[in-house]
Amino acid sequence: METTTSTASHTPGSLLIAWQLRDKHALVVGGGQVASSRVQHVLAAGAKVTVISPADGLNEETKSLIDDNHIVFHDRKFLSTDLDDADMVLTAIDDVELSRHIGASCRARRIPVNVADDPSYCDFYFGSQIRQGPLQIMVSTNGKSPKLANIIRRRIEESIPKGAGEAIEKVGLLREKLKERAPGVGGDVSKRRMKWMVDLCTSWELDDLAGLDDGQIEKLLDEGWERNVVPSRDSVY
Ligand SMILES: C[C@@]1(CC(=O)O)C2=NC(=C\c3[nH]c(c(CCC(=O)O)c3CC(=O)O)Cc3[nH]c(c(CC(=O)O)c3CCC(=O)O)/C=C3\N/C(=C\2)[C@@H](CCC(=O)O)[C@]3(C)CC(=O)O)/[C@H]1CCC(=O)O
Ligand SMILES: NC(=O)c1ccc[n+]([C@@H]2O[C@H](COP(=O)([O-])OP(=O)(O)OC[C@H]3O[C@@H](n4cnc5c(N)ncnc54)[C@H](O)[C@@H]3O)[C@@H](O)[C@H]2O)c1
Numbered sequence: 001m002e003t004t005t006s007t008a009s010h011t012p013g014s015l016l017i018a019w020q021l022r023d024k025h026a027l028v029v030g031g032g033q034v035a036s037s038r039v040q041h042v043l044a045a046g047a048k049v050t051v052i053s054p055a056d057g058l059n060e061e062t063k064s065l066i067d068d069n070h071i072v073f074h075d076r077k078f079l080s081t082d083l084d085d086a087d088m089v090l091t092a093i094d095d096v097e098l099s100r101h102i103g104a105s106c107r108a109r110r111i112p113v114n115v116a117d118d119p120s121y122c123d124f125y126f127g128s129q130i131r132q133g134p135l136q137i138m139v140s141t142n143g144k145s146p147k148l149a150n151i152i153r154r155r156i157e158e159s160i161p162k163g164a165g166e167a168i169e170k171v172g173l174l175r176e177k178l179k180e181r182a183p184g185v186g187g188d189v190s191k192r193r194m195k196w197m198v199d200l201c202t203s204w205e206l207d208d209l210a211g212l213d214d215g216q217i218e219k220l221l222d223e224g225w226e227r228n229v230v231p232s233r234d235s236v237y
Pocket of ligand 1 (some may be wrong): 037111116117125126129130142143146148149
């Protein structure tokens, strides 16, 4: 009898988004190794971070994160009132019952929550992450295999072009200046801006974009944008 195999998954995936957490309140419950990784992730997103854990349960990394950053730290066990001003909750405690209780309370209050290692209580999962300046890459296996996410992430990391982060930074700067020269949303101005940016990004090498300084950015705009052409790298450098 013939059998068919399929690699297609019938369960849906997850929504991959870059969540803007700047100045929002992120509550981390726990102070061990997993908590320290969560704290680093939410700090990198510019969140206002609160950590709840008895001080004698903090590992060295979490301790230094608390010492070196603007983190509100409460040296005690979790209280339900801790959820009051939280925009996001991350639990990383070695108490499954309490973790689930916190997960369920967050759901009831519609606060997005991640309960480490307990997928059915998570509104979102963490993934294996790469950050190089403004470049952010996350590998998710949608809960199927965190270790493989880690391995695949390392391979991707090795293959990222060297100047990628710097190139993105410079193009970001250029786009800001371009929007100052040609402000407005939608319509012809947007169309022209987008076409010019696409042409520039596709015709220049990443390294050349990465090497742009402020003066060259101005030159690119004066001689390129204003004349509606994409100048060669050599004419700008
Ligand atoms: C990616 C990473 C991000 C991070 O946490 O920052 C992450 N787990 C990492 C490592 C890791 N976790 C585990 C191992 C042991 C080996 C293995 O099982 O593979 C290793 C590897 C190691 O330790 O080396 C055990 C584990 N994890 C979960 C369960 C429960 C279950 O599967 O039911 C169990 C079984 C517990 C048990 O058996 O008792 C659940 C989750 N772990 C997730 C994320 C979410 C899904 C991610 C995805 O979609 O792929 C999800 C669903 C929820 C969440 O926690 O957000 C980080 C790697 C970061 C990096 O190195 O780059
Ligand atoms: N997703 C992952 O990558 C991953 C990896 C390893 C472990 N885990 C899970 O994450 C959880 C935490 O792992 P860990 O290695 O950081 O644990 P850990 O034992 O090092 O730390 C537990 C922390 O919880 C704190 N804590 C305990 N009870 C508390 C309470 N009532 N209120 C506030 N804080 C409290 C302790 O002070 C301690 O800081 C475990 O449940 C583990 O299964 C997840």
